[in-house]
Each structure stands twice: as structure tokens, then as C-alpha cells.
Amino acid sequence: SQTIHQWPATLVQPVGSPLSLECTVEGTSNPNLYWYRQAAGRGLQLLFYSVGIGQISSEVPQNLSASRPQDRQFILSSKKLLLSDSGFYLCAWNRGQDYEQYFGPGTRLTVT
Amino acid sequence: AQSVTQLDSHVSVSEGTPVLLRCNYSSSYSPSLFWYVQHPNKGLQLLLKYTSAATLVKGINGFEAEFKKSETSFHLTKPSAHMSDAAEYFCVVGRASSYKLIFGSGTRLLVRP
Numbered sequence: 001s002q003t004i005h006q007w008p009a010t011l012v013q014p015v016g017s018p019l020s021l022e023c024t025v026e027g028t029s030n031p032n033l034y035w036y037r038q039a040a041g042r043g044l045q046l047l048f049y050s051v052g053i054g055q056i057s058s059e060v061p062q063n064l065s066a067s068r069p070q071d072r073q074f075i076l077s078s079k080k081l082l083l084s085d086s087g088f089y090l091c092a093w094n095r096g097q098d099y100e101q102y103f104g105p106g107t108r109l110t111v112t
Numbered sequence: 113a114q115s116v117t118q119l120d121s122h123v124s125v126s127e128g129t130p131v132l133l134r135c136n137y138s139s140s141y142s143p144s145l146f147w148y149v150q151h152p153n154k155g156l157q158l159l160l161k162y163t164s165a166a167t168l169v170k171g172i173n174g175f176e177a178e179f180k181k182s183e184t185s186f187h188l189t190k191p192s193a194h195m196s197d198a199a200e201y202f203c204v205v206g207r208a209s210s211y212k213l214i215f216g217s218g219t220r221l222l223v224r225p
Contacts, residue, residue, distance in 0.1 A: 006155075032211060043202070044156075044215045090155055099144040099163075099206035101213060103155035 002027035006091050006104040013111055019064075019078040021107050023091030026072065031093040033074040034101060035066055038088040050074060051096070086111045114139045114205045118216035126224045131175075131190040133219045135203030138184065144206035145186045146213070147177055151199045159201075162186060173197070198223045 003026045013019060025031050035047040046059045048066035056066050063082050067075045074091060088108050092101040119134040137143055142164050148156040160171025167179045177188045186203060203216040 034212075043217045046212060049212065088153070092156075094211060096211070099211055099213065100146060100158055100161055102158070103148075105155045106153070108153060 002093075002102065004091060004093055004102060004104040006089075006107050008107060009105065010108045011110070013081050013109065015083055015111055016080050019076070019081050019085070019109070021076040021089055021091075021109075023074040023076075023104055024072055025093045028072070028093070028095070030071060030096070032096060033068065034092040034094075035074065035076050036090040036092065038090060038106075040087070044090065048076070081111045083111050085109065114143060114207055114214055116145075116203045116205045116214060116216040118201075118203050118219050120219050121217065122220045122222065124222040124224060125193045127195055128192050131188070131193045131197065131221065133188040133201050133203075133221065135186045135188065135216060136184050137186055137203075137205050139205060139208075141208060145177075145179065146204040146206075147171065147175070147186075147188050148202045148204060149199050150202065150218075156202065159188070193221075193223045195223050195225065197221060 005024050033050045036044045038044050050056050050068045053068050064078050088106050090106045091104040094101045115138045117136045145162040147159040149159050150156045159175050160169045162169050162179045170176045175190045177186055179186055200218045200220050202218050204213045207214050
């Protein structure tokens with residue numbers, strides 16, 4: 001069966017510090033991978049998606065970037081965090097021909 | 113373009129009473145529709161999905177949803193609420209020409225003892 005992991009689970013970082021969140025998927029190959037942000041009391045905003053190694057598409061311009069160094073690894077980064085980067089970050093995956101996505105447990109990021 | 117509208121931001125029910133969470137969709141083609149549930153500080157879990165087979169879809173934990181094309185609705189129901197059902201529920205439609213999802217704004221379900 002497939003599983004998706006995210007770490008860390010929680011993170012508190014000062015403004016201006018760098019960020020690296022990691023997501024890995026087990027039990028499947030060549031998944032589509034997604035990063036979402038969920039601000040407090042709001043819905044999900046798609047940030048990035050990837051259909052293969054090194055292939056990253058950005059949905060919204062922002063202070064963040066994403067990379068996919070391996071088939072089942074997806075990384076969300078920032079060089080300098082802003083207060084507005086606070087939120088709950090979710091990674092998800094699906095198979096190339098399916099709509100339904102499977103979500104990881106999320107990372108709670110607080111920028112102080 | 114596809115979209116979903118969740119008609120209630122909050123729904124409150126008593127334990128043991130029926131649950132109804134309302135969702136309307138907009139789509140120019142036969143949509144793929146989903147309901148996801150999110151418990152506090154957790155990821156999203158798929159409850160059920162509609163992909164143009166049976167119009168009444170049964171999901172996990174006793175939930176079901178009915179696709180009504182004439183009403184462009186995909187409401188989520190459960191005959192009897194449990195305390196553990198308290199969570200946020202998202203109605204979701206698949207975006208045409210991609211395999212991305214469009215999320216509704218969510219409905220927070222409160223279950224009273």
C-alpha cells in the first residue's frame with residue numbers, strides 16, 4: 001500500500017530565516033506531487049505541482065519554491081520567510097490518470 | 113470553468129441526528145466530484161468520490177452523497193451523527209484538462225452531545 005510522509009510536523013521559524021519542508025511517498029512510482037497551503041480558517045491553495053523529477057509548476061507567485069530531486073520526494077523551500085508564510089502545509093500525490101489525491105499529515109508552520 | 117460552492121460554512125447537529133452538508137458544482141462536462149474530511153491539525157482524508165458511475169455514492173464511516181445533475185448538487189449525508197464526525201468537510205471537483213482539484217471553502221461540522 002502507499003503512504004505519504006511529511007516532516008517536520010510542526011515548525012516555528014523567525015521572519016527572514018530559511019525553510020525546508022520535505023514530503024516523501026512510498027509504495028508507488030512516478031506519482032504526481034502537490035504542495036498546498038491552508039491559512040487559518042481558509043480553504044486549500046495549490047502552490048506547486050510536479051509530474052516528474054525536476055518538473056515543477058507554480059500556481060501562484062510567492063516567496064516559496066519547490067524541487068523534486070527524486071521520483072518520490074518533494075521539497076518546499078524558502079530563502080527568507082515572511083509572516084504571511086505561516087499556515088498548514090499539505091503534500092499530496094495522485095496517479096497520472098486519476099483525479100483523487102492522497103494527502104500527507106501536514107506541517108504546521110508558524111513564522112514569528 | 114469548474115467550481116464548487118459549499119452553501120454552509122458551519123453546520124451544528126446533535127449526536128444521533130442526520131447530517132446534511134450541501135455542495136453545488138459548476139462544470140461544463142461530466143465532473144469528477146469528491147468529499148474530503150479534515151480533522152483538526154490533520155491531513156485530508158477521502159470520504160467518497162463520484163466518477164460518472166452510480167449517482168448514489170457510498171463512502172467511509174457511513175457517509176454517502178448523491179449526484180444530481182439537474183440540480184448541479186452533490187450533497188453529503190449521514191443518517192446518524194457521531195461525536196467523531198466533528199471536523200471540516202470539503203467538496204472538491206476535478207479540474208478539466210489537468211489532474212488538479214478545485215476545493216470548496218469547507219463546512220465545519222459541530223456535533224453536540
